[in-house]
Amino acid sequence: MFKVGVIGGGAAGMMAALSASRILSAGDVVLLEKNPMLGRKILATGNGRCNFSNRGCSWKDYGGKDLSLVRHAFEHLSPAQTVELFEELGVLAREESEGRLYPYSEQASSVADALQSALEETGVVIRLEREVTGVKKPEGKFVVEWDGGFTQVESLIIATGGKAGHGFGSTGDGYGFAKSFGHSLERPLPALVRVVTESGVSDNLKGVRAKGAVSLAKEKKLVAREEGEIQFTEDGLSGICIFNLSRILGDKPSDYSIQIDLFPGFSVERLLGLLESRGSTFGNRPAKSILEGMLHSRLIPIYLELSGVDASSSTCQVDDEKLLCLARLLKCREVAVKATKGWKEAQVTVGGVKGEEVYGETLESKIVPGLFFAGEVLDVDGKCGGWNLQWAWSSGWTAGKHAALFSLQDGK
Numbered sequence: 001m002f003k004v005g006v007i008g009g010g011a012a013g014m015m016a017a018l019s020a021s022r023i024l025s026a027g028d029v030v031l032l033e034k035n036p037m038l039g040r041k042i043l044a045t046g047n048g049r050c051n052f053s054n055r056g057c058s059w060k061d062y063g064g065k066d067l068s069l070v071r072h073a074f075e076h077l078s079p080a081q082t083v084e085l086f087e088e089l090g091v092l093a094r095e096e097s098e099g100r101l102y103p104y105s106e107q108a109s110s111v112a113d114a115l116q117s118a119l120e121e122t123g124v125v126i127r128l129e130r131e132v133t134g135v136k137k138p139e140g141k142f143v144v145e146w147d148g149g150f151t152q153v154e155s156l157i158i159a160t161g162g163k164a165g166h167g168f169g170s171t172g173d174g175y176g177f178a179k180s181f182g183h184s185l186e187r188p189l190p191a192l193v194r195v196v197t198e199s200g201v202s203d204n205l206k207g208v209r210a211k212g213a214v215s216l217a218k219e220k221k222l223v224a225r226e227e228g229e230i231q232f233t234e235d236g237l238s239g240i241c242i243f244n245l246s247r248i249l250g251d252k253p254s255d256y257s258i259q260i261d262l263f264p265g266f267s268v269e270r271l272l273g274l275l276e277s278r279g280s281t282f283g284n285r286p287a288k289s290i291l292e293g294m295l296h297s298r299l300i301p302i303y304l305e306l307s308g309v310d311a312s313s314s315t316c317q318v319d320d321e322k323l324l325c326l327a328r329l330l331k332c333r334e335v336a337v338k339a340t341k342g343w344k345e346a347q348v349t350v351g352g353v354k355g356e357e358v359y360g361e362t363l364e365s366k367i368v369p370g371l372f373f374a375g376e377v378l379d380v381d382g383k384c385g386g387w388n389l390q391w392a393w394s395s396g397w398t399a400g401k402h403a404a405l406f407s408l409q410d411g412k
């Protein structure tokens, strides 16, 4: 019998086991992971460099119905304390643009290895290739089952992740465990994912990147706006700014459209003035010269065609009406969203175990005493840039600490 059992050896589960083991004794905490190794997804994060937190992380920036969970978790382990904790474990942080934090070694494996060493030092019992198939609490203790065996624990942490990145082991099992205890879910949906757009916008544009702003609109009303690098794909749009918008699309992405502004620093009037002056200066050059040097060469024919400019005409032949149309289009090209690339490509899950069914201070279930949740399995999601791992660390730390304290209570 163990005092604390953790299901899931990802970011949240490893942190939960570490936090519990610092309160309990060696051999009191068991960590069950279905993969043959711990922290497999961590290795893939940040393109193999692990963007493990962000200087700008605030609980207010997260998505989910009950953000008090994040507020409390940050009180237990704030982003600044996370950086200190990792330094203590041996991982020095390097800050990059927009506050993103990476291990100085530039290797995600440093983060996973440091956590694993710490778990081994504190005497956490690590069980790999242990795919949990069921959990119950028949008589005061939790029984955690897998194919061919079971173990008993006094308190249990479900840290099985969501449904995103299922190749790394997160296949939504935790939702089933939570439901078997009477919990309910905000519908899990794929997020931080590429968007498929209606016909044409990206035809033959795979590989083209442009700096700009993208706004998400629903029934002509603006819902969100992001600035950054827009990546055009074979069938839609990608890039961090698009990923961040994908969190909002919900279960009906086709209700939305994306407005692309390739000149966020210009007004339509200023842009029009610029196009007019280039049109007259370049005189007999081909029409595309108006945009050359302003726009990626593969975008130029598309924008000319959409504004009705005959590509075979010369710059001085493009009339004022067409220039105005072009200026407006460069500021706002609206494309309808068809779908997202779904679970196959999503990096995180929006939705999960309902926050209102969990005590924010401890992440303990309000339904089953001694049951805790940590990480992406809960209805909390963050934007790109280190927010999601920070939630995994802070929630893991909180759940681990309180699961350990629960197991020490008399008469629980």
Ligand SMILES: Cc1cc2nc3c(=O)[nH]c(=O)nc-3n(C[C@H](O)[C@H](O)[C@H](O)COP(=O)(O)OP(=O)(O)OC[C@H]3O[C@@H](n4cnc5c(N)ncnc54)[C@H](O)[C@@H]3O)c2cc1C
Binding pocket: 007, 008, 009, 010, 011, 012, 013, 032, 033, 034, 035, 039, 040, 041, 042, 044, 045, 046, 047, 050, 051, 052, 053, 130, 131, 132, 133, 159, 160, 161, 162, 164, 165, 168, 169, 170, 171, 172, 173, 174, 346, 347, 348, 374, 375, 376, 377, 385, 386, 387, 388, 389, 390, 392
């Ligand atoms: C490609 C990619 C890149 C990313 N990059 C970043 C980044 O740079 N920065 C950032 O902040 N976030 C990033 N994320 C998101 C971030 O990795 C996740 O939000 C975070 O890892 C979630 O941690 P978790 O521990 O809750 O879940 P997971 O990391 O998914 O871990 C869950 C663990 O539980 C195990 N498990 C599941 N079911 C069972 C079972 N039945 N029995 C036993 N074990 C089980 C799984 O095998 C897995 O190891 C990225 C995600 C992906 C997919």
